[in-house]
Amino acid sequence: MIQFHNATDKDGKMIHINEVTQDNRAEHYFCIGCGKEMSAVLGEKREHHFRHKEATCSWESYLHQLGKKLIKQRFETSTEFIVQYYGQSTCQKWEECKLRKSCRQLKYQSKLLFSVDLKNNYDTCEEEAGYKGFRADLKLTHSEYPEREPIFLEIFVTHECKPDKIASGIKIIEIKINSEIDALRPIIENEGSWVEPKPYTPYNVKTISPIRFYNFERNVTPEYLLNRFCLYRDGNGLLRGRCEQNKITCQNVKTEHNDLSLFEVAILEKSVPNKQQYGLYSLGVALAIKKGFEIKNCFFCHWFKSRNNFCSLSVPTNRIDPKTGKPLFVRVPNHKIPSQNIDRTAVASSCTNYQTDNYLCSRIISSFNPDTYWEWLRDHDNF
Template identity: 40%
Template sequence: MVQYLYANNINGSLVDISNVTHENRERYYCPSCGIEMSAVLGNKREHHFRHKGDSCSYESYLHKISKLLLKWRFDNNYKFEIAYYVTQNCPNTDCCLRDSNCNTNIKELHIINLKDCYNICEIEGAYSGFRADIKLSNSDKPEATPLFIEVAVTHKCSPEKISSGVPIVEISVTNERDVLHPLIEQKTTEPLLHQHITLSNPQYIEEKIKFYNFDRIIYPCKQLSRFIIYKDSNDYIRGGIEKCIGLCNTVIGQYNKASLFEIQFDDSNLTKRYKYHIWYFGISFAIKEGINIQNCRICRNYNSCVIKLPTNKIDVRTKKRFFINVPISQLNDNQFNTTHQANNCRNFTYNAQFITQILNHFKDFKYCVSKPYLPYSKG
């Protein structure tokens, strides 16, 4: 006899047999045909629901319950993820930031949270002459193509629906739990070793979840930052880093109109352990390009230069504060303005050896000059 794991209560809410006890059980009805069902809670057999009268087709019940469970998953979770195989391949072969990650030619799982793309989940939703078991759409973008989720119990997706171009996730279902598993594409053509198949877990051999009309090639996008040379309110030339300005496929080559010079680089470089901060590379590169940028940190006298700073001690006789000589190399930007000091210091001299050392250290650093320096732009 067929055993059912789900039924509707008198309020029409779906009930899992695992949540039913002798104390809380009530009247139940088949989600497919509406006939009353009873909760069988014996000690010898697995708990289940059973039709009181003639049972409907198990395939019809399975198809209906699968759609209800999928909608419940979508509506009651902040994530509804799918994962399918793609190949990363950036078509911009001349990009100065191109590296091995831009064209791997290796198939890897691409994970999408459908809740980020869609906010409406309809059972038996219609689109372009087709009716989907589950249709996902976005109320903020009603003109956008929806996504279909199809439950295959006895019938697979029709060739016409597949050729429609609508993204389709087809789930082969043999029991109620199938639609509760992660929606992950399996690479059945891979060696069995790579499929993590065991005697207790043989189902991965079968391709139970199929993906139609999904882009199988994605463009890997780097998050970019940039080093920028600009003039401050005092007309001093400064250098600074702007983090996370955008993805390479949209912002590469774009620049700030107020800047004198810019280079862009992969944001991930900011977390790499270089001997020197990338700011030093930007400053050194700008000097190499002929920009007269002055800062104590690139001065030949940086490690020997001192500055008088007031202390908390007061001279009892004169009632004035004592001052102390502090090496400027021990002060941070909040304590000492290295740009202002360098521009007003008659002893400022570029540390050519240090600048060359910086440039050599970053010789393999990938960057893009998004705004070349033009001498007449100095103003």
Template identity: 30%
Template sequence: MDNKDIRYAYALNASANLVHISEVTNRNETFKCPGCGIELTPALGEIRKHHFRHGKNGCGFESYLHSAAKITFYNRFIQAKHNKHPLPILLARRINCRSYKADILNKSGLECISIVDAEYDLTKLFDKAQLERCDADTNLVPDVLLTCANLPKQKCYIEIFVTHQCSENKVAQNIPIIEFDVKSEEDIEYIKNGIYNQSSPIITLHHFKVKDRNIDECRESCSEKNRAIALWSISPAGRLSKELCALSQIKQEVLQTRTCWPDVIDEQMERLLIKSMLELKDPENDFPNCFRCKSFLYHSKNRITCKIKDHLVGYDEAKICMHYEVSIDS
């Protein structure tokens, strides 16, 4: 496609401000391409979609996108700073639960975490934006350099990725970088008006560090809320019982009468936990239980495999078993 046939949505006006074709009312105003500076003609007809028509021998569409995108970010930052409006960026913050439910999950090595958006205002973190200005500390030239006068080491590179990603040299400087992957004018529209979010498909972040936050109360929104939990209890007569429910259904008062852990726990660990529960609830061993017997081999679905007997038995077989003997480690 010849450059004269390419239809652009953005151009620089006589004041060197980047404008969208929808903002143009005077077709006689002078406009230039942000990529190469060649004059653009506004086409404001009634049949075709309004656009700027590129002249011959100009730059390619990639150069236009790159220049338009970095100018768009620069203008947005400057305008937000001037008007004292925030320019937010949403970063992922990890929330670590330290509640009683987290203790339940920890018994099998699971974590109770959730990810939330942490909002930061770029105009509060930085007070100056410069287009293609060399960073004196690194001798590198980002597309836009954000700096803070009171904190000279606090800076951020804004990089526009159209055909070339941010260089390894820039990434290696350990300086925060916001990289926009721009492939269309819709991406420029996002830079102009969108909410910058780490989860956006056109944003790649380098060296942005968000501190984890620890909370003591369950928020009922973690990734493990539907995890199946085994609730074990021992009756006054020494009978064991097991019930399954979701982590979200467990209330703290339940733990006063029951012991619980994730149902995915391995058999060996589960036996140790059951034995610990029996030792706590029945320290004098008043109620014989196969889980505590030295002849215990393994268990599955509340059935015990005994080293002496050649068939599966219930865990309360110990009450009538002549071979029952508490293991030394019980």
């Protein structure tokens, strides 16, 4: 015998049988499917349930109405409404992409599970609302953007979505419900159930996918964020380098450049191992030097960690000269001064003993796989 575990109270609020106690069991409850009165059965031998006081209604109608109400309630009371469906990533630039070897696990066409929060684009859920001559079990719209294309949520118990509704181009999520618990499960498309909306293929009710998505965009172009090194001249004419995170993607790396850049190096962040001794800044400077730029930085000087006195700097101490009342200075090796306390580009540019360490540059460059970064040089006669 079919047991009903949900009903509505006199105010139309949905009630689960577990919310009914001996104290409130005598209140009036009504069937979600047919609207007729029900009584709460709270016996000790059988599972608690609601029972029609008169002849029982259609289980199909009950499930259909229950599915609509529970999903609508979930949409309206949750801060997010996540749905997931399958698609594929297709990159038209794959064959010419210099970074594709570092993306080898990101296949040319890979099946992806897209996760979308519908609450980001919709804030209203209506029952039995129309659009383009079709009626939806639930229609999602946005109150501030009525022109936005809606999404239909269709509850499928025994009657699946009709071909003409699918062919309309409306985005439809069809949710198969065989039991009360089905209306509570996450809205996730089965991997094996990915179907194209055209041509329409009829499915056997017994084997049909629990959840299907129609007219959703299935093809996406992958865009992976890149970190970028930029070489530029500051207000004093000094060549400097700086790194930018997540400013460009693999799709626009060839066209989007910093207006001040003379030379750029872009790299996938995952291409720099955690144990890598050198980072993007070091790679960018080393490559710029190899390109002929006269960029100077103490770190790239042959004398940086030498014991020569000319590679040390005078820094103030906490002691005060009793004669002048000013802080006393002491000579400290350059490499022992924290980077945040010294402008090594300015120091190197004014140093008469500066000598580029080409061996270091070669070592830095060789530590990176050339297939993991992208170089760009501005067409400019004078660096």
